Amino acid sequence: MNYRHAFHAGNFADVFKHALLTRILLYLNRKDAHYRVIDTHAGEGAYDLSRDEAARTGEWREGIGRLATLPRNSDAGRLLRPWLDIVGACDGEGRPLLYPGSPLIAQKLARKGDRLVFCEKHPDAFAALKARVARDRRVKALDLDGWTALGAFVPPPERRGLVLVDPPFEAKDEFSTMARSFAAAFAKWSTGIYALWYPVKDTAAAQDLWTAVGASRAKSALRLELAVAATAGLTRTGLIVVNPPFVLEGEARTLLPALAHLLERTPGAGAALIDSFGG
C-alpha cells in the first residue's frame, strides 16, 4: 500500500468528486430522517497543501487552485458555493489553508443524529484521520479494509445514506474488485446511494464498471466523467452514482461543463460525459 492521497489532494479529480459529494449530501439533508455516510477509503480527512507531498506534485494548482477564477454568481458558481464554503479561506495563490477530504466534507454537512463511518487502511493516514475526527461522537473511524467494510456495514440501521467508494486504484484488479464488492453490497441494500469513483486511463475498464452496475438490477444510476486533457496519464475521472438524488443529473449538466472549462489543461481540451438509466 504505497498510495498517499496527500500527493494528489485538491487535484482536478478531487474537485470533481468533492463538488459532487457535497451536492449528494445536501440532497440527503433535505429530509429530516437521519442518514449514514460510509466512506470505505477515507484518507487523512484533510490536507495541508503547503506540506512537502502536495508541494512536490503541485497537482492542486490545476485543481482547487483554479477555482478562484470561477464567476461566483454563475449557475455553476451557485452550485459549488456550499463546497467552496467548506473548503474555506485560501492564500494569495488560491491554496486553501486546509483542503478538506471526503470525511471532513461529510462531517461539515452531517447533522446531529446522522452517523459517519470512515475506513482507512494505511497506518499513517489512519492516525491522521483518527486524530482529526476523534472528538466527533457521530463518527466511527476504523482501521479496516474498505472492501470488507462495504459488505459488512450495509444496510445501515438508518436505511438512508451514502456509501462513497474511493480506492487508490493501485492494484490492477481494482475495477473488478469494485464491481464485485458493489454488487454484493447492493444485493444487501438496494435503496442506498452508492458513489463509485474511478480514474479513466482505460476507457474499457470504465465501460465494464458501468455495464456491471447496469447488471446489478439498480433501478437508476448516473455516470459522470470529466476530462481535462486528451493526453495520457490521469486526465479523465469518473463517478458512478447508483440511486442518485433526482436533482443530481440536472446539477451535473450545469456543473460539469463549467468545471471542464475551468480545469482544462489547454483551451478546448476539457470535456464532460453524462449518461444515465432509470430515474
Ligand SMILES: C[S@@+](CC[C@H](N)C(=O)[O-])C[C@H]1O[C@@H](n2cnc3c(N)ncnc32)[C@H](O)[C@@H]1O
Ligand atoms: C483516493 S484516497 C481517499 C481519498 C478520500 N476519499 C477523499 O476524497 O478525501 C484512497 C485511500 O484509500 C486508502 N486505502 C488503500 N487501500 C485500502 C483498503 N483496502 N481499505 C481502506 N483504505 C484503503 C489509502 O491509504 C488512501 O488513503
